[in-house]
Amino acid sequence: MISGLVRRAGLVDVLGAVGQTNVQGEEQQKLDVIADEAMKGAFARTGRICVMGSEEDEDPIPVDEAYGYGKYTLLFDPLDGSSNIDVNVSIGTIFSIHRRKTSDGAGTLSDLLQPGRDQVAAGYVVYGSSTVLVYTAGFGVHVFTLDPTIGEYRLCHHDIKTPEVGKYYSVNESYYSRWSNGYREVVRAFKGDGTKDHRKNARYIGSLVADFHRNLLSGGVFMYPADSRSPQGKLRLLYEAAPLAFVAQQAGGAASDGRTPILEIEPAGLHQRTPLLIGSKDDVAFVEETVARVDGAPT
């Protein structure tokens, strides 16, 4: 449904802002709201989940009692890359599934506040030059392409692995002056300053899913560090960082907040933010080591 709308976005009245902000204080686009409603409508009556959490909704979202409460929880970013919606650049949807912690009845906030290592499945859809679904259930990462002629996803890559060292670095470099010295040194190394060993090409779309997907296939590291304006970073732990960290780990890559693996962070809030460093294993390790050496221990 979301892919169909995105594909026809200029033809139907779904572009632009709705004139209100979401729980993050960010301006909601019409497609953010439509995608959120599509996700909630599709999953509330499956009987397979007991509660949902979305970037666009402040509180946990109940499911329809008449269809029963399932044993799983669902967290999602219905539309990732909002700033790219109106300009025909790739956007996506991210999801994370956990087993519930409470035993029965309606799911609660505590069912949603679980560390990433306990995910049973996670993945994303990228509405790019084609619509691609990538997921893991803990047994490798599989890539499907939507065949619009039959309305089905077809498997195109089974059990993919990401390169250990990548060719791309992806970061919003316009925040350079707000970063710690550690991240400045990392980016100087990626530009080839000092030693050529770490030189990489820059690629930054500004849609996390699309940046992550490119780096997963080609190898590379995506960074959204904390900075002086966003001391916790911008991205959300439960429905952006953790699901992509699970995919990265299953593809042989890594993800951390700079010091702690994303999958080990114990969440305290539904919309908690985290710095994010994700992608090829050796590149993530290089960034972590450089930041630790230059910035020292956290104060």
Ligand code: AHG
């Ligand atoms: P969302 O559209 O779900 O709010 O997420 C936007 C995020 C993410 O997709 C992207 O990596 C990041 O915002 C880009 O932020 P900057 O414009 O600060 O680089």
Ligand code: MN
């Ligand atoms: Mn997002």
Ligand code: MN
């Ligand atoms: Mn979003």
